[in-house]
Amino acid sequence: MAALEPWNLDRPSDTVQEPTVWVLADDRAGNVAQALGVAEALAWPFDKKDVAYTGWARLPNWLRGASLRGLTPASQDALMGPWPDVVIAAGRRTAPVARWIKRQNNGKTFLCQVMWPGGSGAADFDLIAVPTHDDLSPVHRNVVRITGAPHRVTEAKLAIEATRWAPRLEALKKPLVALVVGGSTKNRTFTVEMARELAAQASAVAKDMGGTLVVTTSRRTGDEPARALLEALPQAGHVFRWTPEATPSDNPYFGYLALADAIIVTGDSVSMVSEACASPAPVYVYAPPGLIAPKHQRLLKHLYGLGMAEALENRSPDAWEHPPLNAASEIAALIRSAMVITLTQRKGAAALLPGPSSKDNGNRRLSDNGRT
16 A cells, blocks of 8 residues: 555644545435434535445445446446545445445455444454444444434534524424424334324423424334324424425424423434433433344433443433433544544554543443443
8 A cells, every 4th residue: 555644633724634534325315324424423524425236236345346346337336436535324225336446446445334334344444433332243243332323413403403493393382392293113013002102201301301302204104003192192382293285394303492491202213212312301211122123222221221221111300311322423433533544554444443431320331341
């Protein structure tokens, strides 16, 4: 590998050449949000490279290799030099593309992959961020364990959304209790009975706190469960019911996270639970066995153990707070630490990545054991 000058971030800004960053963005909105969250936390300019697939992308990665197999011709044509210093992506299907880019750049591109890309070609990645609840084994030197999913809900974003939504909610009696409802997943159904049970438990929280319930549903909630939920919550002070016609500006989701004094969230989505925990407010998770997959149950158990959230049915009557959770900032710090070291001295990402700071505590860490 040719010698490269390390990026010294302490130099005057007019002499700093920041690394170039690409984010691979495919059709999985959740994956894209995780990759963008890391890129935004990195705070270097980045280009979002949209990636569209053909049917060949369904092939296992060991067949696709380090290639553009499975990409549409337009997506292939959009990937051309000059090649980036860093590629950030998420999910299995982007992994062959990231590996191909690194090869075009003679191995000089730092690859950061969120979620396990599969064993084939995993050694090509400099950093793989894997949620602890995925229970990955065996140990890999370029893997770090993270809590939850990286996301884009930063302190700055919450401040902006608080300013935007505060006038619309100011007439409501405080404290505000936000109810954030997901819904059915591929193999689990959010039923009408669950919706009614959730409504009863959420109403009890608002009553105990002497405040007002504000409610948002999602695309996955479903028409009948959403109707049953809202019929059981006539006292809600503000309601957003998702419809295909709703625009992002109509959705108070981020405003609720910014302004709520307590948050109730369904546990069916790793991203949604992780975003709820970006607020310092108490987070209570509705997680009936019929709705929550085993992997999600492991995440919730981990969050409960860290003091990031509580089970709704076992909530504490006492007020409490927690440090904001966002693995994106942790991943970005690791990328930055690696990139400021001369790349010619790199013996693998694990050799460059620092262990957890001594200032870390049990509520804010990459993993139980730091780095694997």
